[in-house]
Amino acid sequence: MNRDAVTSIAEAIEKMKPQFTSLSDSIWDFAELKFDEKQSSGLLAETLEANGFAVTRGVAGMETAFIGEFGQGQPVIAILGEFDALAGMSQAAGIAEHRPLASGGTGHGCGHNLLGVGSLMAAIALARHLKDNSIAGTVRYYGCPGEEGGSGKTFMVRAGLFDDVDTALTWHPAPFNGVRSTNNLAVLEYFYRFKGVAAHASNAAHLGRSALDAVELMNVGVNFLREHMPQDCRVHYAITDTGGRAANVVQAQAEVVYLIRAPEMPQALDLVKRVDKVARGAAMMTETDVEIVFDTASTNLLPNITLETAMHENMVALGPIAFDEADLDFAKSIQDTFTEEAIKSSIRLYQIKGDVFSNARVDGATPLHLGLREFEGHSHFRAGSTDVGDVSWVTPTAQCWTPTWAIGTNPHTWQVVAQGKSAGAHKAMAHAAKAIATTGLSLMTSPELLAAAKAEWAEKTDGQAYICPIPAEISPAVHSPKVK
């Protein structure tokens, strides 16, 4: 893309930084859980309106889901933002020690305060650029609630909100800078609820039928199943109801929740059938009943190398992030809380090496990723899952990562919350906004690029959008923290 346009967007985003930094800090303060993000979504939606976007609130049956639209005509570029926090992640900002602000409180343990606002900056900067340069096209900001275990985007896709979208762009906070193509796993979540018969555990044990025994046998059975499933699949569980704390009572009810993951959704659905058989076997062995309850799902991510290449090229044009000594010092103090093994594993996992700018290897000596990761032009296995996957099956989708966190930082840790308001994180957030806005502009101004991204998507999907198989009766409301 033309360098003047990259520079002009980058400069505009730098000017926007003070206002949007304070917006991100406010969302960090709210730290609202999935589907309860009223203040966070309210602030983001108001900011869009103040910048000339037409906002529709409460879309797809979710009070905190919204869409802001600017411009008109084709192409329609979607920019995705998240803003939900995590339970039990309360932590003070700007310090390198574990200090919760409130015991059991919430916190932005995945950096979604930065994610939602970085994407918002990109949407507004791109909209202004289109207007100032009389470029046709529509920019849409998708306010996506409940990413953490709620699959908000999955419901937005099911409601058809992406049907007329040409491409979708997003990003995620990370310990590295660049585009890393991944094909995250499809995931399905089910509760297995066992019901038995209570009895005195000593003098009438023969009359009892233990639901807890059934849960234990199910888990043992699934642990044996593990050896005989495709190696890229993942199955994990948590016992959510042990049936009580009294050892002298045969537990009449017990519950275990399972996450079942596979490279593609049909494979995950096949694996669920096998896990269900184990659950029924456990019920048979214990003469209990089992109820299998669907909770949530997300489809695997379909990478789009064409879009990712365009995003990487814009990140090359943007150059390095201007981290200063203070940013590095704070990152170093955070890094000092990690083991050597965690730092090395982070570098290995994200393949932070062979730097585009300096061509130097990153060996952990630098607490923040100062360069740009090379883009290999192919995808990597990633064991996690994301509801961005559902968007990627209905429209070509790409995302980048920027170094809001010290190398070695893992998502869903207090260290993420501690870094959520740092000056370095704000710089990385603005950088992500630049990468998204410039890529949006590339798509708006290059019909060839857009056509190539769509052709790749059509080839990978046989031209068929895939909608995550969430049962029709399941609505986002079942995931609301107030309901559940």
Ligand SMILES: [Zn+2]
């Ligand atoms: Zn996240």
